[in-house]
Amino acid sequence: MLRYILKRLISLGLSLIAASVLIFVAIEIIPGDAAAYMLGINASPEAVAALREQIGLNQSDFTRYFDWATGMLRGDFGISYTYRVPVADMISNRLWVSLPLAMYALFLSTLIAFPIGIIAASKRGSVADWMVMGGTQLGVAIPNFWFAMLMVQLLAIKYQFFTAGGFPGWDNFWLGMKALTLPAFVLALPQASILARVMRSALLDTLTEDFMRTARAKGRTRRGALVHHALRNAMIPVLTIIGLQFSFLLAGAIIIEKIFFLPGLGSLILTAISQRDLIVVESVVMLLVFAVIVVTFVVDITYALVDPRLRRRV
Amino acid sequence: MTLLQIKNLNLSIGDTEILRDVSLTAEAGKIVAVIGESGSGKSMTAYCINQLLPRGAQVSGQVMFNGQDMLQISERELCGIRGQDIGMVFQEPMTALNPVQTIGAQVAETVLIHGAASKAEALKIARETLNRVGLPEAEFPLGRYPHELSGGQRQRVVIALAIALRPKLLIADEPTTALDVTTQAQILELLQKLVREDGMALLLISHDLGVVANVADNIAIMRRGEIVESGPVKQVFAEMNHEYTRALFAASNHVPERNAEAAEMPILKVSGLVRDYVLPRKTAFGVPPKLRAVNDVSFEVKRGESLGLVGESGCGKSTLTRAILGLDVVQSGLIEIDGQAVTAGHKVPRELRRKMQVVFQDPYGSFNPRHKVAKLVAEPFHLLDDAPKGTARRQAVEKTLIEVGMLTQDADKYIHEFSGGQRQRIAIARALIIKPELIILDEAVSALDVSIRAQILDLLAELSDRLGLSYLFISHDLSVVRAITDRVMVMKSGKIVETGETEAVFNTPKHHYTKALIDAAPVLENVR
Structure with missing residues (x-):
């Protein structure tokens, strides 16, 4: 029985990792730039670039995934783009x-x-x-x-x-x-x-x-x-x-x-x-x-x- | 002392009359056997005694048990008698136990329901009862679950929960039908021992004359809801007053007449066949263990020959069948069909595959219930490149149906419209239609009543004579194998332990396992 629970736990962990990768990739594939959207259609390219820098959109995909995933483990889900609250x-x-x-x-x-x-x-x-x-x-x-x-x-x-x-x-x-x-x-x-x-x-x-x-x-x-x-x-x-x-x-x-x-x-x-x-x-x-x-x-x-x-x- | 007296019992369920005027007695310390073919009402007679009848059952007559008429007393009183005074053992040990409860709990339950003891004492009684039926504590602690036991062991548990309170009457409904011959002999011995020790009455229900002949004191033979003949076993067997008794006896020992001659040329030759099953891995990354189900098996079936393969469940018979049919890929070995080789790891090509056909045990389960017989029988045509179409196809179906003793109009019926014997004829027709040279009969007559079995054996013998067919006849039933085969192989734990002319093997078995099998098999002649 213990062995059974252990195996289920391992499978739970693996599912979570797989799911997080899948979700991250899926959201990345969605077209449109979050920074541009947040600033509206009249925003200057400079402002958009600055925002991208600020919310970390410029980093590599891997770093961003890693930050996101480890952040969640610590209970840190990031800051809402729209409301600027955790x-x-x-x-x-x-x-x-x-x-x-x-x-x-x-x-x-x-x-x-x-x-x-x-x-x-x-x-x-x-x-x-x-x-x-x-x-x-x-x-x-x-x-x-x-x-x-x-x-x-x-x-x-x-x-x-x-x-x-x-x-x-x-x-x-x-x-x-x-x-x-x-x-x-x-x-x-x-x-x-x-x-x-x-x-x-x-x-x-x-x-x-x-x-x-x-x-x-x-x-x-x-x-x-x-x-x-x-x-x-x-x-x-x-x-x-x-x-x-x-x-x-x-x-x-x-x-x-x-x-x-x-x-x-x-x-x-x-x-x-x-x-x-x-x-x-x-x-x-x-x-x-x-x-x-x-x-x-x-x-x-x-x-x-x-x-x-x-x-x-x- | 008469413990149970059934007088003029009539039973109908809905509009169907099940039992007519059945009278039967059972005495303490004696074994009374009720014999009959399927549908004869023998099980229903048993269910009348403890009133576990299906809905809509109407009973009349008298079932006097221990001074009470079981038909007159309330359900409450019946619940007090069931398990306490009347124990019951069923046919299917695999399903008669609750899979999610331990065997200890299930045996103790009988004691607890009747308030006969406290929980601790009930478990103690359960332990003692399991010891009595041959399941000692060391190997079979109370915490075991049914799925951890073999069929024979489960049947012992079922017997234990039936006798935990030492009932006055034990009803055993086909208690050994689902078991291997050696296990069957052990269970029958156990039942006899319990009758002797407890002085209880045993009502033994069976379809097999051989099983009851050597254990019962009295016997009642049933047909179509009536008892046609009853009395002490020796007397009934000696006199055989009723024609049905004689017919049943003859059918049980039936040996079909066979004239086919075996040629030298083998139709099937198997050499060094090995089939492994991969078991679930024990550790997370270890190499999964293997089970060698068929271990270096070699044999050949000659043209026109009937070769028997006997062995108990789990010996690898079915795996071997699947391997020969090309349903599984084998690990090593060579299969030659009609001189052409199929090597290990390869599928059997269609043109060779059509030379072999198979008939399985369960004539109902092996047919698609939504297709008409014509379609079912024509199924193997997909193995032919130039399969007949339209009218020619229909004619081929009708011709084959006639060959197996069916009617042409049966082609338009569905499989549920036929009896077990007829279904098996249709299964044989399906095998015959593409004119194979070898038919593999996997327990093909095991589920049939003796009289039907005799007919099917005759049909097989006649077909082999006329069409020059070869048979590989796989069965756990030694008497059938003896009746229909020229040579026989005995299989144990994946290996062929003995091969030889059928009569020679049966008369002078060489391997100790063959001896054990033959000794365990019930023999009818002894009685007379």
């Missing part, structure tokens, strides 16, 4: 919104998906199963911006349980959580629908396995066999989906961030792209890649915890 601060402010939001949404999604997936699988073909299958179909199909506006209309404007948008910060934890509840729920709904369906089908596959019959022959009740034998065996596909969903939720919430006026990573990267603030784009993309790789690592480790057969392989 990128690290910009990102960390946004991350404190996006990360809790993603985790909150994932928590809600799992909380909804597990029970209904299990109920649907254990009562296959029943009215409950029908309702779960129909409901989750709807959950996947409803566009989330529309659902978000509906929720705002209903729960924020009509009944005023929640505020319609904005984020008060984490000075008061509960106020912060309250502000994130509605967006998290809106984000969670389609994810929960997908997860519940995956849970159901993974469980159904497991329920027909021979060892389920063995469990019943030992004297397990139907429910006991499901809880003690089927669930853990059905976890692999469910974990895969959870991992993918977390990565998606971290960056994919742009529309929801806009609707709820949340200062998250999604809107940061959107603005940065339109302003050609490449260093911000580079850093946020790298951060997201980092998140995806770490989540994959965690999922890999949980795979091995769930299934002993995977511990020996890589």
Whole structure:
């Protein structure tokens, strides 16, 4: 098991290096000079040259990559071309919104998906199963911006349980959580629908396995066999989906961030792209890649915890 | 003492009648065997006893176990009886255990479910039970996982979890069908020992007369949901009152009539064949270790000859087959097909490849279910440069189907519309259509019922007589190999340990492994 974790860690490190090179190269290939763009079309060539010198665009590609990469390791992401403030601060402010939001949404999604997936699988073909299958179909199909506006209309404007948008910060934890509840729920709904369906089908596959019959022959009740034998065996596909969903939720919430006026990573990267603030784009993309790789690592480790057969392989 | 008495049991699932008027008794300390071909209802009879029936099952009659009618009591009470008083062993040891739990936990679970002991005591009982079934602590600690064990060892674990609470009745549903002959003999011995020691009743379900003949006290023979004959084994075998019993007996020992003469010229000659598998590397940068699956194998198949290849699972039979067919590239050695050589590291050219065809064990799995039979059978035509098109192609398909005893209209059906035996006929037709000279039969009759198996063996014998075909007949089943081959090779750990005329090898085996195999194989004649 230790060996397995070590191997995964090595692969994590290599992926990060490969990803950073790829991101750096991709941003370099994009046409247009950041310095010229920042100074506007009327800037003199001298001014552009001076700026290039100042923000380090004149150095060799290798030096610039090396500075960028080692800087990130120290927590120094450089200075935003547009706002002239440290990128690290910009990102960390946004991350404190996006990360809790993603985790909150994932928590809600799992909380909804597990029970209904299990109920649907254990009562296959029943009215409950029908309702779960129909409901989750709807959950996947409803566009989330529309659902978000509906929720705002209903729960924020009509009944005023929640505020319609904005984020008060984490000075008061509960106020912060309250502000994130509605967006998290809106984000969670389609994810929960997908997860519940995956849970159901993974469980159904497991329920027909021979060892389920063995469990019943030992004297397990139907429910006991499901809880003690089927669930853990059905976890692999469910974990895969959870991992993918977390990565998606971290960056994919742009529309929801806009609707709820949340200062998250999604809107940061959107603005940065339109302003050609490449260093911000580079850093946020790298951060997201980092998140995806770490989540994959965690999922890999949980795979091995769930299934002993995977511990020996890589 | 009568422990289990089944009276007039009827079972239907949906509209299909599965069991009709089945009556059966099992006594403590005795072994009762239920014999039947697939679909005879023998497994369903077992599931009626502990009420693990599929959805939509309707049962009537009486299943008296230990003074209670199992059909009348509640699911709650049934859960108390299952595992406690009735243990069950299944056919597939590879899948009957939960892959993500340790063997200790799975055996202890039986004890814990019934609240028979604390967790620590349950683990102690699990340890003792595993020792009893021949899995000592030194090699098989409780923390082992099923995937770390062989098939035979897993079956021992399944037996352990079934007998952990010393049940009064043990139901074993084809417990040795998936195992090698030597392992099968060991498992049967273990079951007999447990019956003796615990005085439990054993209901042994099997399709193989040979397996039960030597172990059972009583026997019931089932066909199409009915018991056609039952009684003490010796008596049933001596009298054979029912024609089906006689037919089953005859089919089990069936030897097809063969007249083909082997010519001197070999159709296939293999010399010094070596096939290595690269295993996962042990250290990050070390040289990955190799497994020599086929080790310096040489033999030849003469024209018109039927050569047998026997060996247990993992001995390299299938790897050898794949190598000969050119599905894998070999590391060294020479394969000569019809006098033309294919050297190591090269693919078998098409014009040589068409001289060999193969029939696999699983007649369903080896067909694309979405194609019609006509398309399936015509598949090997891609090996020909001038393959017939249109009507000629169709005619060739129909002719071949007739040759294997099918009908021309079967060409327009899908594979799921056929029975196992018919599918195997279609597989043979697919092999025959390009008129090969050698057919490799890889466990081709192993999944078939004995009566169907007898028919297929007859068909193979007849085809070889008429078309001058050669066979390389690969099987773990010694009786079948003995019935259909002229010469036989015995393979162990990648090597051929013995070769010779089939009868000579069976009568006077020279290698100790061949002896062990032959001794372990169940023989039917002994009973009579």
